[in-house]
Amino acid sequence: MSRKRPIYEGKAKVLYEGTEPGTIIQYFKDDATAFNAQKRGTIAGKGVLNNMITEFVMLRLAEIGIPTHFMRRLNMREQLVRKVEIVPIEVVVRNICAGSMAKRLGLEEGMKLPRPIVEFYYKDDDLGDPMVSDEHVLALGWATPEELEEIVGYSLRINDYLCGLMRGIGIKLVDFKLEFGRIFDNEFSQLVLADEFSPDNCRLWDAITNEKMDKDRFRRDLGGVEEAYQEVARRLGVLPESAEIESLNKDATT
Amino acid sequence: MSRKRPIYEGKAKVLYEGTEPGTIIQYFKDDATAFNAQKRGTIAGKGVLNNMITEFVMLRLAEIGIPTHFMRRLNMREQLVRKVEIVPIEVVVRNICAGSMAKRLGLEEGMKLPRPIVEFYYKDDDLGDPMVSDEHVLALGWATPEELEEIVGYSLRINDYLCGLMRGIGIKLVDFKLEFGRIFDNEFSQLVLADEFSPDNCRLWDAITNEKMDKDRFRRDLGGVEEAYQEVARRLGVLPESAEIESLNKDATT
Ligand SMILES: Nc1ncnc2c1ncn2[C@@H]1O[C@H](COP(=O)(O)OP(=O)(O)O)[C@@H](O)[C@H]1O
Ligand SMILES: Nc1ncnc2c1ncn2[C@@H]1O[C@H](COP(=O)(O)OP(=O)(O)O)[C@@H](O)[C@H]1O
Ligand SMILES: [Mg+2]
Ligand SMILES: [Mg+2]
Missing domain, CATH: 3.30.200.20 (Phosphorylase Kinase; domain 1)
Incomplete structure (x- = not known):
């Protein structure tokens, strides 16, 4: 190191x-x-x-x-x-209501959402990563309309694939956070998935027992x-x- | 029975x-x-x-x-x-070139395709289920433009999910065939996935050994x-x- x-x-x-x-x-x-x-x-x-x-x-x-x-x-x-160049947005995809969404909207943790929901959070620790909508993202220039469309498209494909991957090993993918970044090639910029995908950034519940297999065990002092x-x-x-x-x-x- | x-x-x-x-x-x-x-x-x-x-x-x-x-x-x-009411189209999604595609296009079996390819076959045993394009589907009225768009959208989502599901259990999803149908509710019609999903209608290769785990074992007399x-x-x-x-x-x- x-x-x-x-x-x-x-x-x-x-x-x-x-x-x-x-x-x-x-x-x-x-x-x-x-x-x-x-x-x-x-x-x-x-x-x-x-x-x-x-x-x-x-x-x-x-x-x-x-x-x-x-x-x-x-x-x-x-x-x-x-x-x-990190796009300053944390993209959260949710399949089941949990965590801050359950709390903010007064919904029951564990409620299956009618369809996957894509949320954006402005990546700023000092502000506590506040939730924003596409209006803020576009108006404040954090991403272009084309980039945002690509980000949402990739995020939904990633969700479908990872729901399957996890279900194959007996796990429900409840929600997860992604970050995207730009790579520049002369005047062109390409969007790529960046950062990480790990139990630090997602919720994983055992498909049979609903036991939590992610950072919520740490957040909520569940042990194991x-x-x-x-x-x-x-x-x-x-x-x-x-x-x-x-x-x-x-x-x-x- | x-x-x-x-x-x-x-x-x-x-x-x-x-x-x-x-x-x-x-x-x-x-x-x-x-x-x-x-x-x-x-x-x-x-x-x-x-x-x-x-x-x-x-x-x-x-x-x-x-x-x-x-x-x-x-x-x-x-x-x-x-x-x-079965839409008379067999939808084939391919991730890796195999079978009839390899043969028809002179490509190597096992070639990873640059992106998933969606093919349509006209469902008619007497004609040997001939391959068709969206032009035929639309011009001959087998599906409306809206239905075809929905069919392709569902097929690609199913592909992402099932690629993940299979990869989770150590299997590569090479290709598969789907059928869709219409359910009528007064004047409205809803598209749903119909028929089956089984090793009869897809190609599954072990992710490590590439061993075939599907009907190709029967087609090609591979035993097991x-x-x-x-x-x-x-x-x-x-x-x-x-x-x-x-x-x-x-x-x-x-
Ligand atoms: N490919 C990359 N290039 C530049 N920065 C990246 C890349 N991938 C991830 N990052 C950034 O690196 C940091 C990773 O460190 P992490 O401990 O996760 O930070 P944080 O405390 O902000 O979550 C994040 O801020 C993330 O946006
Ligand atoms: N929900 C459904 N309603 C009506 N027909 C269906 C439905 N699901 C599948 N089918 C049709 O039933 C038949 C299933 O039998 P199968 O032995 O697979 O036939 P085939 O020899 O045509 O492949 C297929 O023709 C298929 O299109
Ligand atoms: Mg981080
Ligand atoms: Mg059949």
Whole structure:
């Protein structure tokens, strides 16, 4: 880690300058935060698992034609990605009402929505990532109408694919957050999926028991947080040997 | 079986009058045909497995908002569905080049297509289900422009979802065939997914070994046909106890 130049330290990842121009390295930490960083903690091995899960999901999405920033996993905690200009919008797709939506709209958590709902949040930690509508996005120039249409189209395709992927391993995809970015090629700009896809950024419920298998276990102090992340990785077939995680956890603390 | 009034006997299923008005019963046979019925045989237990697999897929697709004809499974070989007016088009979605497409276009079987390709075939056994374009569909009035747009939209969503579902259980969805139908409600008509989804109508390759897990094993005399259908059902979590299948096979022959 120390040889590389850090560009940005976020809540769950550190970004380093990449080995090639136009690339960056995402280092996945075990740090966990919730409620806009009011609650802090660590989830042992999370960084390793989120690195693996994100790699798997990005590769699968590329296979169905979703452009992504992912290039390759470098090691247990790092992946090389294309550097992008992040569109300052967090895109949330919801299939089942939960979390802030249940609270804000007075709806029951667990209610199946009549159709997937796409929400936008303005990416600004100081403001607490406020919800916005396409009106704000377009009027304030955070994305062009063409970009927004593409973002919604990709998000719904990703939702369909990942609903299937998760259902195949006995999991309901309740909701998830995506970020998109721009890659510039002369005067042209291409939208790609960026950031990560992991239990940090989605809600996953066991299809039979409805047991939570995501960061809500941490947010709500439900216990079994590490085990839940491991179980998602195991069902996806990307759980590393536990010995490997343990040795990495030692690395990280020494 | 014998108490119900048969409406139509197809190659893989028999349709009976349903127990309620506007419904029919699909009875899944073990009969298998290929190359427009020039090759004939049976696949022991296929009807049971295709009944289970179709039920599972139709329920999952309904969950993501695809309207289907499926109402409920009645027993090991039968399911109750809404009676529809079948749109006389077989819709084929391809992710990887295989079968007739490889042959017709001189392409290599196994070539990943740049994007999913939607094909239409005119449903007419005597003509050998000839390939047609949207021009034929629209000019000959087999579907309205609005219906065709809806059919393509549903087919691509189904493709995304099922690619994910299959990938979750270690299977590549190479291609598949769908049929749609109309349900009339006074002057309005609604499109729904009809017929079946089973290894009879799609190509499924193991994600690691590329081993074929579908009717191509029968078409190409590769052996292990029953085992392949069973393995698909097992991975989807819908394989009935083998004792149940055996007793049903006995039923069917007595
Ligand atoms: N390919 C990329 N290029 C540039 N920035 C990226 C890329 N992918 C993700 N990012 C940004 O890097 C940061 C990842 O760190 P993270 O700990 O998730 O941050 P945050 O605390 O903002 O959630 C995010 O701000 C994300 O927008
Ligand atoms: N809900 C439905 N209502 C009416 N007909 C249907 C429905 N679902 C499927 N069918 C038709 O029933 C037949 C099913 O039998 P099958 O053995 O698959 O026939 P085929 O030999 O034509 O493939 C097909 O012709 C199909 O179009
Ligand atoms: Mg983040
Ligand atoms: Mg048929």
